[in-house]
Amino acid sequence: MKETILAKFAEVFGDGEGAATYFAPGRVNLIGEHTDYNGGHVFPCALTIGTYGAARKRQDRKLRFFSMNFEKLGVIESSLDDLVPSREAGWTNYPKGVMWAFGERGMEIPFGMDLLLNGNIPNGSGLSSSASLEVLTGFILRDFFGFEVSNQDLALIGQFSENNFNKVNCGIMDQFAIAMGKKDHAIFLDTADLSFEYAPIKLENAKIVIACSNKKRGLGDSKYNERRSECETALAELQKVVKINTLGDLDEETFEKYKDAIGSDVRRKRAKHAVYENQRTIQAVSALKNNDVKRFGELMNASHVSLRDDYEVTGIELDTLVEEAWKVEGVIGSRMTGAGFGGCTVSIVRDDAIDAFIEQVGRAYEAKIGYAADFYVVEIGDGPCRI
Ligand code: GLA
Numbered sequence: 400m401k402e403t404i405l406a407k408f409a410e411v412f413g414d415g416e417g418a419a420t421y422f423a424p425g426r427v428n429l430i431g432e433h434t435d436y437n438g439g440h441v442f443p444c445a446l447t448i449g450t451y452g453a454a455r456k457r458q459d460r461k462l463r464f465f466s467m468n469f470e471k472l473g474v475i476e477s478s479l480d481d482l483v484p485s486r487e488a489g490w491t492n493y494p495k496g497v498m499w500a501f502g503e504r505g506m507e508i509p510f511g512m513d514l515l516l517n518g519n520i521p522n523g524s525g526l527s528s529s530a531s532l533e534v535l536t537g538f539i540l541r542d543f544f545g546f547e548v549s550n551q552d553l554a555l556i557g558q559f560s561e562n563n564f565n566k567v568n569c570g571i572m573d574q575f576a577i578a579m580g581k582k583d584h585a586i587f588l589d590t591a592d593l594s595f596e597y598a599p600i601k602l603e604n605a606k607i608v609i610a611c612s613n614k615k616r617g618l619g620d621s622k623y624n625e626r627r628s629e630c631e632t633a634l635a636e637l638q639k640v641v642k643i644n645t646l647g648d649l650d651e652e653t654f655e656k657y658k659d660a661i662g663s664d665v666r667r668k669r670a671k672h673a674v675y676e677n678q679r680t681i682q683a684v685s686a687l688k689n690n691d692v693k694r695f696g697e698l699m700n701a702s703h704v705s706l707r708d709d710y711e712v713t714g715i716e717l718d719t720l721v722e723e724a725w726k727v728e729g730v731i732g733s734r735m736t737g738a739g740f741g742g743c744t745v746s747i748v749r750d751d752a753i754d755a756f757i758e759q760v761g762r763a764y765e766a767k768i769g770y771a772a773d774f775y776v777v778e779i780g781d782g783p784c785r786i
Pocket of ligand 1: 431432433434435436569570571572573737738739
């Protein structure tokens with residue numbers, strides 16, 4: 400990959416002199432969905448697929464971007480003096496947003512750059528190609544200009560830029576999982592205070608399989624913000640009767656005791672998901688510590704049911720993938736992952752069942768939905784690096 404992007408860099412930008420190469424992973428969340436903006440726990444991991452970049456510092460303030468994933472767009476030019484979001488800027492709004500966010504944090508970027516990208520995260524799949532690009536950009540800026548920021552800061556800067564520059568109200572999970580990724584480990588993160596612990600994922604005779612629905616998220620973003628505000632309203636209603644800072648402060652019992660303070664059935668279901676999903680995540684991590692992968696899988700399945708029935712962020716594509724997966728002998732657990740409405744499912748599948756899984760789920764999905772799903776047997780990788 401390094402040779403490929405360096406060769407393309409030289410072709411696109413005239414010469415490859417002085418270009419350095421970098422990588423930032425994508426991520427998959429194993430359990431703990433729609434909990435990160437509710438002060439709950441998440442359990443994601445970085446993947447070995449992600450975004451590759453070749454970059455070179457310039458002597459002026461110009462920015463030149465090129466993506467091998469969107470070759471038709473050609474070179475997109477901008478400048479450090481024009482760090483404002485625009486529709487025409489397309490995908491370059493992500494790296495520009497991060498440059499802007501560094502400036503907001505008092506770290507002015509002195510010189511522009513030429514940046515070429517090539518990602519192998521399937522587009523629009525919900526495996527966080529945008530957060531990957533944000534962390535990659537932050538990593539390059541730190542490498543070029545020596546800013547004193549930790550990987551955790553890179554995650555926070557990425558989220559800040561996505562919230563305030565790209566106006567997507569995401570939580571911290573994606574950027575954190577990517578910036579802090581560790582090979583063969585998932586990250587048990589408490590989003591209330593960003594304390595975290597790495598948990599080894601030792602799946603004996605099983606692998607993580609991602610099924611991509613190929614249904615692009617679209618309406619998803621507005622629904623995402625709607626779920627957030629439903630949870631915020633439910634929290635405000637609960638705070639009138641119980642002293643909590645976030646929905647993540649509640650266990651199931653306390654929630655059941657006070658839930659009638661929430662003034663609508665819909666909001667009660669949303670809050671229930673946030674509370675129960677957080678508790679499931681905590682239980683799932685302790686099951687894993689006890690080597691009880693079967694229990695971990697059951698909790699993944701319960702997570703999907705809650706996302707389908709209470710949080711209502713699945714849809715026929717994701718439900719079909721998961722419900723068909725549950726029918727396959729050798730599937731330990733299966734659920735939607737990420738924001739939902741489209742994107743991917745994550746399953747833990749015994750090695751000897753992987754072929755049958757891909758065949759059976761793939762066939763049933765295509766028959767019902769009318770187009771094919773894609774399957775990826777993935778590995779858990781490290782965070783961003785220079786390559
Ligand atoms: C998206 C957001 C994350 C998180 C998930 C749902 O991936 O970017 O912050 O909220 O959805 O768990």
